[in-house]
Amino acid sequence: MKYSLLRPFVNRIFTPGKEQQQLVQRNQNEFGMVKTNAGQSAILLRFVSWISGREQIEQHFSRFGKIKETLMFYDRVTGMHRGFAVVHFISPQSAAQAIQHKPHIIDNKLLAVTYHTPPETRRKTN
Incomplete structure (x- = not known):
């Protein structure tokens, strides 16, 4: 009984839907993170799962073009992934795609x- 009441909430949390996509888009617009940098070939990934590895990220983004380097950031104390990564593509067109x-x-x-x-x-903001 207890778990059946939580099921809609669990599905909502773990299933990325239209609402979650709108939330990410709104946050990007609100904080000025939507940019059009034509010459840049690096992208920033936020909200990366702590179980995701470099290979999974490279496999997912390699369909857009050749990847020069993927940087993952870890906590010094725990050794756990911090939830963001940077992917450097060879060409700016790959990053734009x-x-x-x-x-x-x-x-x-x-x-x-x-x-x-x-x-x-x-x-600088100061």
Whole structure:
């Protein structure tokens, strides 16, 4: 009885649907993360599942073009994945195709994909 009451909520959490896609899009627009950087060949992946590995990410995004490098970021203390990654493509067209093609779902998790801005080129807000 207890589990049957939770089933709609569990399905809602783990099944990326239209509402979750709209939430990601709204957050990207709200925080200014939708960019059109024509010359950039790197993309930032957010909301990456902690069970996802480099091979899964490269396999998913290799259909858009050749990948030069995939960077995964880990917590120093726990050694666990921090939930974001950067994929560097050889050509900027591949990055643009990857951003335009949505949704990206790896390990039943909807990823937010934007252009990656290296720290040294980010605009200072202070």
